Amino acid sequence: MNIRALRWCGMLLAVLPLLVSCDGAPGAPKSSAVPADGQKKTYQNLVVGFAQIGAESEWRTANTRSIQETAKRLGVELKFADAQQQQENQIKAIRSFIAQRVDVIGVSPVVKTGWDTAFAEAKKAGIPLIMLDRGADVPNDLFSAFIGSDFVQEGQRACAEMARLLNGQGNIVELEGTVGSSPQIDRRTGFEQCLKDYPGIHVTIRQSGDFIRARGKEVMKTLLREHGQQFNALFAQNDDMALGAIEAIEEEGLKPGVDIKIVSIDAERAAFEAMIAGKLNTTIECSPLLGPQFFETALNLSNGKPVEKWVKSNESIFRQDTATLELPKRQY
Numbered sequence: 538m539n540i541r542a543l544r545w546c547g548m549l550l551a552v553l554p555l556l557v558s559c560d561g562a563p564g565a566p567k568s569s570a571v572p573a574d575g576q577k578k579t580y581q582n583l584v585v586g587f588a589q590i591g592a593e594s595e596w597r598t599a600n601t602r603s604i605q606e607t608a609k610r611l612g613v614e615l616k617f618a619d620a621q622q623q624q625e626n627q628i629k630a631i632r633s634f635i636a637q638r639v640d641v642i643g644v645s646p647v648v649k650t651g652w653d654t655a656f657a658e659a660k661k662a663g664i665p666l667i668m669l670d671r672g673a674d675v676p677n678d679l680f681s682a683f684i685g686s687d688f689v690q691e692g693q694r695a696c697a698e699m700a701r702l703l704n705g706q707g708n709i710v711e712l713e714g715t716v717g718s719s720p721q722i723d724r725r726t727g728f729e730q731c732l733k734d735y736p737g738i739h740v741t742i743r744q745s746g747d748f749i750r751a752r753g754k755e756v757m758k759t760l761l762r763e764h765g766q767q768f769n770a771l772f773a774q775n776d777d778m779a780l781g782a783i784e785a786i787e788e789e790g791l792k793p794g795v796d797i798k799i800v801s802i803d804a805e806r807a808a809f810e811a812m813i814a815g816k817l818n819t820t821i822e823c824s825p826l827l828g829p830q831f832f833e834t835a836l837n838l839s840n841g842k843p844v845e846k847w848v849k850s851n852e853s854i855f856r857q858d859t860a861t862l863e864l865p866k867r868q869y
Contacts, residue, residue: 584616587669600670604827607828611832623647646719666680682838688719688823692723692724692726709770713743713746715748748774755781757782774802776801783811783817787816813864818856819855822853825869826868
């Protein structure tokens with residue numbers, strides 16, 4: 538090799554690392570994980586976009602309040618979108634947040650499927666994405682963290698409580714949430730897994746009440762009139778549907794909590810009031826107060842700090858005998 542060739546090789550080796558590491562290279566995402574000015578992000582200069590499902594229940598209202606009030610208290614700039622139960626509205630919101638170059642995106646997916654494209658767009662833009670309360674069927678590399686409950690465990694706990702109430706014998710109606718949502722799928726899975734240990738207990742009917750109180754009442758009224766003698770227990774996948782069903786049971790001349798044993802999930806204040814009145818037997822806690830965990834995780838991600846892939850909530854089981862004591866402690 539002659540001297541001129543050696544000089545060209547040396548120049549190429551010197552320049553190549555710069556080309557490989559250049560953020561401006563075609564297709565390279567401009568990550569917002571670390572601020573462009575090299576300064577650490579604080580809550581006061583953090584910008585977060587959040588795509589909420591809507592307001593289908595008191596639980597969701599409390600969840601929204603936790604997010605908005607925590608953002609205000611911390612000084613976070615929150616861009617909030619109410620999707621009104623529509624996945625397409627959540628996807629539009631995510632794309633709007635990407636266009637606005639927020640630091641972190643949060644979303645509570647209304648259903649589990651159909652998110653790959655929108656999540657991939659956030660990843661390409663270098664914006665960390667957090668799923669709050671509900672999960673989605675996407676590859677792990679398309680989101681940074683999930684914050685929320687173990688829905689399968691909630692279903693298992695509800696089943697165990699029902700088995701205790703029924704002494705191992707009975708027929709159950711299950712009021713399910715929004716079909717295709719992660720809590721609907723996982724709570725049913727956990728309930729079914731647990732039922733294998735109780736051959737004398739059967740789920741005879743399943744109907745969706747969409748996590749809405751009015752729908753819970755409507756569905757239960759129909760079931761009572763068509764199948765009233767075929768079941769003696771109700772598992773409602775959230776408190777709101779259980780509270781609606783209680784109204785229907787009473788209107789049909791039956792005693793909720795006595796003639797029909799009732800177990801639900803969420804642990805709202807109204808559920809404690811129903812337990813004190815003897816109309817609801819057990820509620821499994823699923824806390825909506827996720828605002829502090831959400832923004833702490835968002836701040837860590839925006840500064841490039843490692844976070845847990847699944848940040849789990851600590852939750853309990855509440856029965857009639859402790860409802861009076863616990864009610865004053867409820868924040869939702």
